[in-house]
Amino acid sequence: ICKELQKKGKLTLVGDGRCDSPGHSAKYLTYSLMDMGTSKIVTSSIIQVTEVGASQRMEKEGFIRSMDSVIEKLDVAVVATDQHPQIATLMKTDKYKVEHQFDIWHFVKSVRKKLTAKAKVRGCEGLGMWIKSITLHIWWCAVKCEGNSQKMKEMWLSMQHHIANNHSWDTAEIFHCCDRGELSNNDKEEIVWLEVDSPAHDALRSVLNDKRLLKDLAHLTQFCHTGMLEVYHALLTKHCPKRQHFGYKGMVARTQLAAMDFNDNVGRAQAVHKKKGKLRLKSVCLKQDKRRHVQPILKAKTLDHAHRMMKSLAESEGKHEGKMEREIDRDGLVRRLL
Ligand SMILES: [Zn+2]
Structure with missing residues (x-):
């Protein structure tokens, strides 16, 4: 994979950790980095809780080990993660000299949570109907901001005007009006707009202007998302079921198998x-x-990765290769042979 990616030049990687059990009882955390362009897994590191002392430290350690293993080999321009505070702090230092972006999916999830809480307050119920549009608006801002963080911020803040049925304004530098096309009169009548200075509108403004959130917007301008990593994590769960206990070596072997399986099959044609x-x-x-x-x-x-492995195993063992291939065909699942 590394050789293939070296040819591609500047890369955007996305990273996330997956615990072997929910909450703080996890024994292992598997941290993986994926190339966003090809959706291939570049590296995975398995951290045992005993190595770092507490489960809260596993994610940062996993990130560091994964980054360390690729940073010399690949030309990494951007790395995107969730808004993990320890990782964000680390990326502000010049350890890797790589731009840090946030996964938009995790970001949208946290905004949705904030808005839902606000909409439950008496008098702010009107905001509830807008939550879906506001979260879609974040995706749209990230796609359309052209990598410009000022534009991103202005587009984000424009929601307070649009939601009050006001589609142009002169309070911004770059983004002065909605660009979603003229609304029909019918639309304008059917949509329940929020009145400026109403409790619901004030509640929205407080979320839009949240200082930390405004800062975080600058980390969304490259439109990075870890959706395919979630798909990989689902496959990882098949190879390393959460209910079962595995030793460290077993975890490593199973994770390697999952990564090979995933890389061989991702991007299959329709x-x-x-x-x-x-x-x-x-x-x-x-x-x-x-x-x-x-x-x-x-x-x-396909099970090509398994066939390749069996072949090289047979070659190195000097055994008859035909026999091994038959075994894998019959079982279908590689892990039964290990
Ligand atoms: Zn508008």
Whole structure:
């Protein structure tokens, strides 16, 4: 993977940790870095709680070990993580000299939580209807700000005008009016706008102008998100089930297998219907909004990584390779052979 990525020049990596059990009882934390361009896992480090003393320190240690293992080999321009305070502090030092961005998904989640709490206060109920639009607005700001943190901030703050049915203003330097097209009169009547100086509008303004949040916006301008890392973590759970206990070596081996499995299969093309020749689709119900969505069906997964491993194992052991290949075909699952 490293050789492949070295050719690509400047990279954006996304990182996150996954604990083997929820809360503070975790024994291991697996920290992984993924290349955002190709969605391939670049490195994974496994931290045992006994190495760092407390589970709260595992994430930062995992981040450091993962970064240390790639920083000399790859040209890392940006690394994106959640808003973990210890990692944010570390990235302000010149240890890595890499731009630090926040994962937009984690950021949106924390804003949604703040808004939901505000909307529960008496008199601020009107804000509740706007939460979905406001969180979508954050994604939109990050996509459209062109890497400019001032523009990002102004776009973010513009929500206070839009929500009050005011679509142009002269209080900003770069971003002076909504650019989502003219609203029809029908829309304007149907939308429940928030009145300026009403409790709900004040509550929104207090969230928009939150000092820490305004500072954090500068770390969203590259539109980095760790969604594919979540997919990898789900696969990791299949290889290292959380209910089961594994020794350190077992954890390392299983994590390596998961990474190879993931890298071989990520970015698979969409499957084609054999007879009709059309791209295949499926309908799924998503947890977030409990609605049905259309998603592509991908081509079947391969076990190439396992075949490669078995082959080199057979070669190094000098055994008959055909026999080993048959074993893996029959079982399908590599981990049963380990
Ligand atoms: Zn507007």
